[in-house]
Amino acid sequence: MVTSVMRVGETAAITLDDLLLDLSGLKVGDAVRVQWKEDGTLVVTPLGRPATREELAASIRRVSPQVESSPTP
Secondary structure, X not given: OOOOXXXXXXXXXXXXXXXXXXHHOXXXXXXXXXXXXXOOOEEEEEOOOOOOHHHHHHHHXXXXXXXXXXXXX
């Protein structure tokens, strides 16, 4: 995904498309940690509760509908 940095008032923002939001489990308003690494990489880490198995499976099915549900152990 290619995106751009936008001015939002006195700050800047990076937009994420719906696919990336689904895959990451992020929702608008969620807290994230952003870290800069010396190689120039930005790492965005969601804070808060981890996604449940069902939430992860639902995200995968939205991205790849041919994936079937499997029973949870």
